[in-house]
Amino acid sequence: AQSVTQLGSHVSVSEGALVLLRCNYSSSVPPYLFWYVQYPNQGLQLLLKYTSAATLVKGINGFEAEFKKSETSFHLTKPSAHMSDAAEYFCAGCSSGNTGKLIFGQGTTLQVKP
Amino acid sequence: EAGVAQSPRYKIIEKRQSVAFWCNPISGHATLYWYQQILGQGPKLLIQFQNNGVVDDSQLPKDRFSAERLKGVDSTLKIQPAKLEDSAVYLCASSSDRGQDTQYFGPGTRLTVL
Numbered sequence: 001a002q003s004v005t006q007l008g009s010h011v012s013v014s015e016g017a018l019v020l021l022r023c024n025y026s027s028s029v030p031p032y033l034f035w036y037v038q039y040p041n042q043g044l045q046l047l048l049k050y051t052s053a054a055t056l057v058k059g060i061n062g063f064e065a066e067f068k069k070s071e072t073s074f075h076l077t078k079p080s081a082h083m084s085d086a087a088e089y090f091c092a093g094c095s096s097g098n099t100g101k102l103i104f105g106q107g108t109t110l111q112v113k114p
Numbered sequence: 115e116a117g118v119a120q121s122p123r124y125k126i127i128e129k130r131q132s133v134a135f136w137c138n139p140i141s142g143h144a145t146l147y148w149y150q151q152i153l154g155q156g157p158k159l160l161i162q163f164q165n166n167g168v169v170d171d172s173q174l175p176k177d178r179f180s181a182e183r184l185k186g187v188d189s190t191l192k193i194q195p196a197k198l199e200d201s202a203v204y205l206c207a208s209s210s211d212r213g214q215d216t217q218y219f220g221p222g223t224r225l226t227v228l
Contacts, residue, residue, distance in 0.1 A: 045219070
């Protein structure tokens with residue numbers, strides 16, 4: 001069965017520091033992978049998605065993620081954190097040929113300190 | 115382009131009462147999803163529609179939850195009777211097709227069951 005695991009429910013960084021949010025997936029075939037961001041009292045917004053075209057995926061707001069099959073990982077990074085990046089981040093995946101059903105990780109809350 | 119619309123945004127009810135949520139997807143999107151997001155967890159798919167047909171309702175508690183998508187456009191999700199554990203945010207999402215197509219999320223309905 002496919003699963004998505006996010007390591008660390010809370011991550012705190014200083015403004016200007018590197019952001020690294022970890023995501024590992026479990027799947028017998030390379031999946032499609034997504035990162036979503038959720039601001040308070042809002043729905044989820046897509047940051048980026050991996051669909052096997054390229055292992056390094058660039059998204060909005062300066063975020064990027066790298067698909068590493070050998071590590072079954074899809075970690076999200078941003079070189080320099082802004083205060084506006086404070087939010088909850090969800091990693092999600094679905095298998096190729098799937099109906100589109102997304103399996104979400106439990107989420108990581110990013111805190112950005114001034 | 116208008117996004118996914120949901121109403122109401124907030125709802126407070128007593129246990130054993132009934133409640134209904136409404137969702138209007140992005141125009142032209144064939145696929146519609148309802149997710150349940152319990153506090154501190156990632157969203158979990160309840161039901162998926164392709165046009166007005168159900169694709170996946172394996173995680174829908176059918177003894178109390180029901181959903182419909184008449185005419186393949188907007189959708190309603192109903193809970194009857196509600197339990198305390200139904201307190202959650204109910205997210206509606208839509209995509210142009212199934213598979214790896216991006217899902218666009220509405221702002222959600224926050225349900226509190228007392």
